[in-house]
Amino acid sequence: MFSKVGQIMLYVNDQDEAKNFWVEKLGFTLIAEENNGSGMRWIEIAPKGADTSIVLHDKEFVAKMSPDLNLGTPSLMFFTEDLDQLYSDLTSKKMTVGEIVNMPTGRVFNFADNEENYFAVMEKE
DSSP states (O other): OOOOOOEEEEEESOHHHHHHIIIIITOOEEEEEEEOSSSOEEEEEEOTTOSSEEEEEEHHHHHHHOTTSOOOOOOOEEEESOHHHHHHHHHHTTOOBOOOEEETTEEEEEEEOTTOOEEEEEEOO
């Protein structure tokens, strides 16, 4: 049986830029940064205290290793306890941020990383 989601693979064009985006701009924790010496490098990040982490992989390298792998960006929904504060923080950092929308499940907005991949954030108490 499955017990939880452990890691989400995110394939990016520039791992260093992606790491800076998630760690510096969003405040995620850098869990690990590994290189196997053969060109495969991965960077593991997560929100503070989260059970699930995101692993940043080099899209071009992975495409060469596994040509049939879907390298599209996963549709991720993050949760926050203070949507207004997070919205204000991301907007003040000149990030691409969508409008706050009221959904049946709560208030939500989208934001984009440096590679124009969009993610969502929902208010959950």
